[in-house]
Amino acid sequence: MNQLTHLDESGKARMVDIGGKAETRRVAVASGFIAMSAPALAAIRDGDVPKGDVLATARIAGIMAAKKCAELIPLCHPLALDSVTVDFALEDGGVRVTASASLSGRTGVEMEAMTACSIALLTIYDMAKAIDKAMVIGEVRLLSKSGGKSGDWTAPE
Secondary structure, X not given: OOOOOOEOOOXXXXXXXXXXXXXXXXXXXXXXXXXXXXXXXXXXXXOOOXXXXXXXXXXXXXXXXXXXXXXXXXXOOOOOOOEEEEEEEEEOOEEEEEEEEEEEEOOOOHHHHHHHHHHHHHHHHHHHOOOOOOOEEEEEEEEEEEOOOOOOEEOOO
């Protein structure tokens, strides 16, 4: 890495100037996992969580979080997102969340996808904690990104 983009010549934090960058189609996909007990997973699957529909609520929370990314992460640009999706897969031992964010713009949407994923996972925890307080959130990572000067990238297996 040649230089840290969020620091100026004297080492002070700054917001990167993206004004001169070309607009390109940008997409990012992130994933994470929340491990939980069999009773908690069954309650989510069967719609028996006292607080309501866990996955529907987590989906909305993830989408809302992506839209608020610039308010949560210092120096992150506010973006007019074209699309945010949050999907779930019930797996042995927990729930996998996959979130994507996209736009046509001058900066990437990696942070928006990872924020959507993280907040969806936290929402699952919040809604199911009465059943299992020992749930563990982990494996949050960027799976892929496309667009921009640096081009396409996919996480190694």
